[in-house]
Amino acid sequence: MDILIASTKIAVVLAAMLTSVVFLVLVERRMSAFIQNRIGPNRVGPYGLLQSVADVVKLLMKEDIVPAKANKPLHDLAPIISIAVAMTTFAVIPFGNAIELFGTTIKLQIADVNIGILYILAITSLGVYGLTLAGWSSNNKYSLLGGLRSSAQMISYELSMGLAIIGVILMAGTLRLDVIVEKQTEYLLGWLPAWNIFLQPVAFITFFIAAFAETNRLPFDLPEAEPELVGGFHTEYTGLKFGLFFLAEYMNMITASAIVVTLFLGGWHLPYADMLGLSGFALSILQVLTFCGKIVLVLLFFIAIRWTLPRFRYDQLMSLGWKVMLPLTLANALVTALILLAF
Amino acid sequence: MDQPKALPTNYVTQPDKIATSKGKTVRTEEMIINMGPQHPSTHGVLRLEIIVDGEIIVDAIPHIGYLHRCFEKHAEHMTNYQQVIPYADRMDYVASMNNDWAFALAIERMMKIEVPERVEYIRVIMAELQRIASHLVALGTYGIDAGAFTPFLYCFRDREEILDLFEMTCGARLLYNYIWVGGVSHDLPQGFIEQAKEFCTYFKPKIKEFNDLLTYNEIFIKRTAHVGVLPRDVAINYACSGPMLRGSGVHWDLRRDDPYSVYHKFEWEVQTGKGEVGTVGDCWDRHIVRVREMEQSVKIIEQALASIPEGNVQSAIPKRIRPEPGDIYVRTETPRGELGFYVISDGSGSFYRVKARGPAFVNLSVLPEISRGAMIADLTLIVGSVDIVLGEVDR
Numbered sequence: 121m122d123i124l125i126a127s128t129k130i131a132v133v134l135a136a137m138l139t140s141v142v143f144l145v146l147v148e149r150r151m152s153a154f155i156q157n158r159i160g161p162n163r164v165g166p167y168g169l170l171q172s173v174a175d176v177v178k179l180l181m182k183e184d185i186v187p188a189k190a191n192k193p194l195h196d197l198a199p200i201i202s203i204a205v206a207m208t209t210f211a212v213i214p215f216g217n218a219i220e221l222f223g224t225t226i227k228l229q230i231a232d233v234n235i236g237i238l239y240i241l242a243i244t245s246l247g248v249y250g251l252t253l254a255g256w257s258s259n260n261k262y263s264l265l266g267g268l269r270s271s272a273q274m275i276s277y278e279l280s281m282g283l284a285i286i287g288v289i290l291m292a293g294t295l296r297l298d299v300i301v302e303k304q305t306e307y308l309l310g311w312l313p314a315w316n317i318f319l320q321p322v323a324f325i326t327f328f329i330a331a332f333a334e335t336n337r338l339p340f341d342l343p344e345a346e347p348e349l350v351g352g353f354h355t356e357y358t359g360l361k362f363g364l365f366f367l368a369e370y371m372n373m374i375t376a377s378a379i380v381v382t383l384f385l386g387g388w389h390l391p392y393a394d395m396l397g398l399s400g401f402a403l404s405i406l407q408v409l410t411f412c413g414k415i416v417l418v419l420l421f422f423i424a425i426r427w428t429l430p431r432f433r434y435d436q437l438m439s440l441g442w443k444v445m446l447p448l449t450l451a452n453a454l455v456t457a458l459i460l461l462a463f
Numbered sequence: 464m465d466q467p468k469a470l471p472t473n474y475v476t477q478p479d480k481i482a483t484s485k486g487k488t489v490r491t492e493e494m495i496i497n498m499g500p501q502h503p504s505t506h507g508v509l510r511l512e513i514i515v516d517g518e519i520i521v522d523a524i525p526h527i528g529y530l531h532r533c534f535e536k537h538a539e540h541m542t543n544y545q546q547v548i549p550y551a552d553r554m555d556y557v558a559s560m561n562n563d564w565a566f567a568l569a570i571e572r573m574m575k576i577e578v579p580e581r582v583e584y585i586r587v588i589m590a591e592l593q594r595i596a597s598h599l600v601a602l603g604t605y606g607i608d609a610g611a612f613t614p615f616l617y618c619f620r621d622r623e624e625i626l627d628l629f630e631m632t633c634g635a636r637l638l639y640n641y642i643w644v645g646g647v648s649h650d651l652p653q654g655f656i657e658q659a660k661e662f663c664t665y666f667k668p669k670i671k672e673f674n675d676l677l678t679y680n681e682i683f684i685k686r687t688a689h690v691g692v693l694p695r696d697v698a699i700n701y702a703c704s705g706p707m708l709r710g711s712g713v714h715w716d717l718r719r720d721d722p723y724s725v726y727h728k729f730e731w732e733v734q735t736g737k738g739e740v741g742t743v744g745d746c747w748d749r750h751i752v753r754v755r756e757m758e759q760s761v762k763i764i765e766q767a768l769a770s771i772p773e774g775n776v777q778s779a780i781p782k783r784i785r786p787e788p789g790d791i792y793v794r795t796e797t798p799r800g801e802l803g804f805y806v807i808s809d810g811s812g813s814f815y816r817v818k819a820r821g822p823a824f825v826n827l828s829v830l831p832e833i834s835r836g837a838m839i840a841d842l843t844l845i846v847g848s849v850d851i852v853l854g855e856v857d858r
Contacts, residue, residue: 156616261496265518265839338610339682347504347608347843428676430683431610433840434518 121224129230133210141370142172144419151420152427182359187259190356194257199357199364202250206371209243212236213378214298216388216408220400228388228408229298236297237289240379241282244334247372248274251336251343251353254365258356266352269434270336270343276441277333277340280326283449287323287456288316288383301387315386322452324384326445331376333441336369338426342434377418378411385414493521496839500529504608504843507853509827513842520842523834525827530857539814544570544784545644547814552638554819555855557600560593560629561797562855563642568723569793569804570644573786581774582646583725588659588767589629589641591760595666596625597798598753598760601850605750606677608847609686614677621669624662631655644784646777656768663765670757678754687750688741691833691845695744701829704822705800706756707849710736710749717796729766731759746841746848753850756798783812799823799850819858823851 146161146168153160162168186195213236216228233239248271255267292300306314317324333340344352351357354365381387388407398406432440496513499505508529514521534554538547551566552559564586571578603618626636631652633641641648677683693703698711708715716733718726734755736748786808794803800822809815826849834845 152612156613157620158616261494341610342840345610345840347610348840350503427613429611430606430677430680430686431840432682433686433838435838436685 125224125226126230129226129228133215133230134207137207137210137371137374140374141367142176143169144370144374145172145175145366147419148423148426151423155424155427176363179359179363182362184359184361185356187356189259191257191259194253195356196361198250198254198257199361199368200250201253202247202368203364203371205243205247205250206368206375209240209372209375210378212239212297213375213382214301214387215378215411216404219404227298228404232298233296235295237285237295237300241278241285244375245274245278247334247368250365250368254357255343255353258353260356262349262351263353263355266343266345266349266355269345269349270353272434273333273336273340273342273437273441276438277330277445280441280445280449281330281334283446283453284323284327284330285383286449286453287320290453290456290460291316291319297382297387301382301389304386305389307391313386313389313391315389316384320384320452320456322448323456324380326449326452327384328380329445331380332422332425333437335372335376335422337373337422339429339432340437341431342437345431373419373422374415377415377422380418381411381414385418387411498842505846506604506851509846509851509853509856511830511842511846513839515839518838518840520834520837520839523831523842525830527824527827527853527856530853532858534819534858535817538817541813543812544814547817548643549638549640552640553854554821554858555797555799555802555823555852556637557852558593558597558798559637559639560589560642561597561795562802563639564590565793565795565797565802566804567642567644568795569791569806570784570786572793573789573791573806573808574644574780574784576645576778576780578646578778579774579776580725580772581650582776582778584767584771585647585651585776586642587724587726587729588764588771589632589647591764591767592625592628592659594760594798595757596622598757599625601798601847602673602677602750602753605844605847605850608843609677609683611677611680611683614673617669617673617676621666624665628655628659628662631658643777645780646775650776656771659764660768663761663768666761667758670754674754678751684740684747686840687745687747687844687848689745690741690841691746691837691848692742693744693749693829693833697829697832698744701825701832703800703826703829705796705798705826706749706752707800707826707829709734710752710848711744712736712738712748717794717801721794723793723795725767726763728770729763731763734759746844749848749850785810785812794820797822799852799855800826821855821858823849823853824856824858827851827856 150160150168160168161171164170164174186192211230212233214229218225218227251270252267255263255270288300289295292303294300304313304315308314308318312318336343344354354362357365388411390407390410393403393406493514493516496515497510498513499510500508505511510526510529512524512526534550537550541547548563548566551562554562599618599622603615606614629639630636632655633639633648693707693711695711695713698708698713712735714733714735719733734752736743736752738748739751740747788808788810790805790807792803792805794801801820802822803820805818805820806814807816830846830849834842837845
């Protein structure tokens, strides 16, 4: 029974992720078009809804080119690492409160791990292997530079990401993500939801910036920086393998948004929803929808930033990471700890 | 002159001077990267051979000629001087009007043709509109080089308005063949003056919008200040011109300093870089000079539109142009700098020899000088700030 439930959850979440990536790409293209005074793709299907499907079909039919002197096994492996990491991170994120179904209580979380946050940090730091290996194995100088940049960038931002989370962990006193969310369902002063964005604003901002760097989005998309490195690490990838990198990037965006929502924006918590007097089942559904809605808002912010800002330079990015974000997150952790100790 | 001093960039590293504990020097292996001719940010078919140490550029060697079309030889083989104008159009295809004007002016000076007052005004209006259009392309693509895609499309939206004006005047949107020897091909169409005035009112706030979006963006300033510094003396030694030269703080504009046409009748100022956010002559200075030149161009256009006289648009010229034997060098200020034509006539109906002095070609020659010690990411910004058009570099 447990296996059945677990596999159902995996199937549902995976299907939801893949579908939402398809639409996220379209949303990004339409939104960038809106920002830039254009129309955007609107030919394939109603309102261009099938554009991404057409793109995927196109990618599937492309020839798979491997450069002559590339390291073929690693060249093949790199996109697989990227996509695997992007898919597995979501496993520990609670996307709703427990739900009552056919007499059993089901936790809306694929794996209820007691070290949830550590799992996320561990898995996301594996993602760098995908990009670095892709850059190295392509035997292309632009790819190599992209791969080098990505390893340096992701490692330095991992640190501030982890340290930003420490503030949250200290507040919650646990590494379990579901407990962290439950803690945020309380109210401060009787009316303000106790979301970590209000309790840990510094951690929120630094974590959000680090999330941009982790997902390689503008203004931190140095590993692929088109005007400089052509395509960066994926210069030599075509067809489905390029598609996997593309998919991984958008999946990482969704996962990063989900982590931001879980840690700082109250997860599935909809303030005052318990006053609506809904039945348990309806409330659970509402909470799942809330969680999705919050993710969408964060994603839209990701997109809006990408189409507004210029890109940092490599050394500026590193100095921002090491000289600004790291001390800031350290100080935040220290202050949080001192305050908790005092009260 | 002394060797130019080392560039005052804030992050220049000299790999051969990094000392180890033993006092020896560490040197990482250099890598040669071939950038272009197919590369997203070389603005055409420029090929750069760059030698890098990690991400730091040791040397950058431009290779040109991928778009060479024998302009000069071709012009000498034409049977008629007028026939060369469409060809001059295609040199700097982002600023065709200015090319036509420079070419027509050279022939007119040789033939000592006086053009009617109205023609001078029309030419000034067209040239300045073209200057704005050309700067919009330069600034927009510069945004892309820096990673900001959106300003590019905003620039093209505004450029579209100018192209509409050109289209209603002569039917063409890129290569106009409008300014002819002795005048222009058509008079201004009905409604042009009103629409041009409307454009000026529309465009002024857009410059501010562009500045808010890109020019004064914190990241953009970080990327361009202190980068690709072109000192005043180096700029002069390399014969740079246009915004490249003015960005380095040199007050030099042919519209004012070697006057032609009716520019002296209008109120406007030469803009120079002052190092507001970084060093004088850095990439940001060249950028802001272009932005401010657009403002000045709007000013000139408004004044010209207000005072344009009536009259003919073509002066009486002989059907077959045969200048007296002799030579002449005529230069004008295009959006990219000094475009000059050196013309030798042997008294026949076509050139004995014509030499075009293109601003982009000359400005490009300073690229290795200002990109040493920069990073790869800076190189795209430095190339962008030179604002080359390969059609004119290669000719």
